[in-house]
Amino acid sequence: MKTIWTIARRELGAYFSSPVAYVFIVIFLLLTGFFTFMVGRFFERGSADLVTFFVWHPWLYLFLVPAVGMRLWSEELRLGTVELLFTMPVTTWQAILGKFLASWLFLLIALLLTFPMVVTVEYLGHPDLGRILSGYSGSLLMAGAFLAITCMTSSLTRNQVISFILSVVFCLFLILCSWPPVTDIVVNWAPAWLIDALAGVGVMTHYEDFQRGVIDSRDLIFFLSMVLFFLFTTSVILRGRRA
């Protein structure tokens, strides 16, 4: 546990000792504000909820989460510090979890800094705070799933740009694969189980449950198993590199 925390602290320190953290947080807050108020027409809707706020999160995370996570392993591989890290008394899982949790914590900090949105709806009306809380949980879980994917793509290459692009493509697939225009492509020829599988791995249906204020254990399990699966893949890739 102590080892995981040591690694996580170093990783968080790396974010905040460079401009990355500040640039990311500012851009994230500006974009959420822009989409909620300008594109989502928050005021015209006249409804005290955060629907127009949360609906944009998948699309923001699509680019911002890979940007946060792309350096996790690529940087280690490029600098050669991976050799240092894995010759310490540290297990592969401790290192993976430490790094993942640090980035997730960082995303949580960014997400918590959107609290003025909550204050605004609270001031303007009587929002359903439970629904807002479940909205935030869904958002955090989806960020975690995307981050785990980025961890995996980052362990594949020492080049951060490649890691970023691979991760964006992967996340985009997960956003779109349960969307009717995409499922329509395969619906005429693919077997039924494939269509179901495609719809099943899509993140959007699970995310939308949270936005309706429902915390369903199936959605929770979905996101957490996504995280575990991609972190497991990361560990396989990292072990393979050293075999």
Add this chain to the structure above:
Amino acid sequence: MITVEKLTKSFGSKLAVDNISFSVEKGEVLGFLGPNGAGKSTSMRMITGFLAPSAGKVSVCGFDVVEQGLKSRSRLGYLPENAPMYSDMSVFGFLSFCAELRGLFGSAKARAIDRVVQLCFLAPVLFQSVDTLSKGYRHRTCLAQAIIHDPEVLILDEPTDGLDPNQKHEVRTLIREMGREKAIIFSTHILEEVEAACTRAIIIDRGKIVANGTPGELKSRAPLAGTIVVGLIGIGWQAVQPNLAALRFLERSDLISECDSHTTFRLEPNGDLLPEVLTLAQRQKWQIDHLKIEEGRLDDVFRSITLPDTERASIK
């Protein structure tokens, strides 16, 4: 402390390390020599547990590096080639991070950092970013990381690479001093370093161990080791050569140089030649300018055993 048994590593069809075995005891400093690409770094990476061996076993302090990796790794310190470090940290932050991963916290950590900062002369750059360090300081910071937990076993991959002569000397002295209570393996291209710091040396070529012995033993394998070089004043080679026929243990003689009445030549013995030469010189009243027995140079040994066979033949 370190036991390597039939260690083998192949990358695809390429055999990088081919069935090597050796051991290093406490109090030994083992020099790891070999041309570039001979398999030195690969071997060291397997000993530290970073790379998994294709075959064979390595144990550190009695712990198998694959089966009991955490235990073996906590007992060794490792300086990787090119001294990699997290570029966004300060020297202090980096050492503190490494100390914590080694299980040192609080005052134990502070003491450990103090100790290595003194040993590696890092005080002037302690709060400087790792990014802005000169190569010498980078190497010493990474070396400090390797010894921060005072490990029983040290693996150093080219610890003096890129240092200036003074720094090289300091690092070598440090290695020799630490070698009294630890088992150390270090790799290098610099042969004088082996003589200065090692108690034993292994030469590895194309994945195989081609020589294993003390620096003295290795030197005696040099082609010219044991030959006698004699310099005389006031006499020419023409006058000397006929007299040499009287030497019973002489294998062959070669003129090295002859100028102004200074004559230098080399005598290759096949027995106890030196007393004979001295009696001969006394009898002939030769005026000896200098006389020495070649020790052999590690360079020559290194070249003669690591050059490909064809090139070796052409040199002879």
